[in-house]
Amino acid sequence: MSLSKKSIHRINKAVETQDFEKDSSVPLPPPTLSDTEKTPKNPLQKSRMIQNLPDYLL
Amino acid sequence: MASSTHVLCFVNNKGGSGKSTTCANVGYSLSSLGYKVLLIDGDMQLNLSLAYFDEDFVLETAKSDKNLYTAIKSQKDLSDYIFPTRYPGIDMILSSTLMSSIEYDLFTKWQREYILKNGLKNILTENKYDYILIDSPPTLGGWVMNILCASHYMITPVEASPWGLFGLANLFDFLNEIKYVTPDLQMLGVCITKADSRKSYLKQTLSALEELRHTHVFETYIKVDSAIEWSQENGRPVMDYKKSSRSAKEYLCLTKEVVERVTQ
Numbered sequence: 341m342s343l344s345k346k347s348i349h350r351i352n353k354a355v356e357t358q359d360f361e362k363d364s365s366v367p368l369p370p371p372t373l374s375d376t377e378k379t380p381k382n383p384l385q386k387s388r389m390i391q392n393l394p395d396y397l398l
Numbered sequence: 399m400a401s402s403t404h405v406l407c408f409v410n411n412k413g414g415s416g417k418s419t420t421c422a423n424v425g426y427s428l429s430s431l432g433y434k435v436l437l438i439d440g441d442m443q444l445n446l447s448l449a450y451f452d453e454d455f456v457l458e459t460a461k462s463d464k465n466l467y468t469a470i471k472s473q474k475d476l477s478d479y480i481f482p483t484r485y486p487g488i489d490m491i492l493s494s495t496l497m498s499s500i501e502y503d504l505f506t507k508w509q510r511e512y513i514l515k516n517g518l519k520n521i522l523t524e525n526k527y528d529y530i531l532i533d534s535p536p537t538l539g540g541w542v543m544n545i546l547c548a549s550h551y552m553i554t555p556v557e558a559s560p561w562g563l564f565g566l567a568n569l570f571d572f573l574n575e576i577k578y579v580t581p582d583l584q585m586l587g588v589c590i591t592k593a594d595s596r597k598s599y600l601k602q603t604l605s606a607l608e609e610l611r612h613t614h615v616f617e618t619y620i621k622v623d624s625a626i627e628w629s630q631e632n633g634r635p636v637m638d639y640k641k642s643s644r645s646a647k648e649y650l651c652l653t654k655e656v657v658e659r660v661t662q
């Protein structure tokens with residue numbers, strides 16, 4: 341796994357043990373390792389961010 | 399009476415991640431949306447101060463008694479350290495190069511994590527500002543703890559690079575460890591700065607960030623723009639220096655997202 345992806349997983353793990361987020365109404369999944377692989381991405385965030393990229397990068 | 403002032407800090411212990419630039423420009427954009435803003439320059443590099451004032455004034459204030467360092471060192475009410483900027487609706491507490499020794503000064507103080515929070519109490523009670531924005535140094539010591547303890551929300555600007563994301567993970571590990579000291583601090587979001595859309599690596603960063611769960615990433619990211627450097631060369635926020643620039647528009651969009659998340 342690349343450094344950036346490993347870092348993201350580390351952040352997810354840190355956040356799952358402590359609730360940093362404002363919207364704590366979102367239930368947190370249990371902090372298990374295998375869980376990191378299973379949870380689906382946030383599709384809204386993906387599409388909006390990728391929209392900002394020039395076409396040739398997509 | 400509860401204060402209606404929102405206190406936001408810009409924190410990332412990685413230097414050059416865009417904290418000062420983002421703090422300065424979100425501050426200006428907030429004011430352009432009609433909010434009253436107090437900026438606090440928490441870094442000895444004086445960059446936030448330089449974004450609004452000319453060098454002579456910044457250096458003069460840094461040497462005087464009317465700066466953040468003196469106020470914190472002597473545990474004063476920060477109301478007496480505020481300067482108006484050239485823009486109505488934006489005030490600032492300037493920094494000092496002596497902030498480099500603030501860690502030593504804090505060390506002997508009782509409840510040393512809360513000096514900044516206490517100094518802001520009257521300003522908050524007066525409800526004179528809608529937003530207080532605090533710029534921070536690229537460290538994670540007792541002074542940054544003060545900034546975190548005084549803030550309601552934290553925004554983390556991050557550069558779209560592998561070491562940028564590695565640093566972000568280290569920052570989250572740190573936040574995790576100190577959570578018991580800052581139970582009310584909320585991570586408002588991560589903001590990507592200095593994004594270079596000509597580089598294929600940006601796509602890798604964005605796709606890695608999509609895997610983030612429970613941590614908000616602002617949809618607007620700030621792209622590399624030389625108007626930023628020109629604006630800093632001229633001691634002005636980019637929206638005032640060149641309103642038509644890409645980064646001016648991006649910072650306004652980012653600011654609208656910030657307001658939406660704070661008030662939701």
Ligand SMILES: Nc1ncnc2c1ncn2[C@@H]1O[C@H](COP(=O)(O)OP(=O)(O)O)[C@@H](O)[C@H]1O
Nearest residue numbers: 413414415416417418419592620621622623626
């Ligand atoms: N969007 C941008 N485009 C071009 N240069 C930028 C941009 N944002 C920041 N910079 C430059 O990057 C450097 C680091 O930014 P700065 O805001 O000082 O980071 P930090 O406060 O985290 O150390 C500065 O020289 C600044 O001029």
Ligand SMILES: [Mg+2]
Nearest residue numbers: 417418441445
């Ligand atoms: Mg800075």
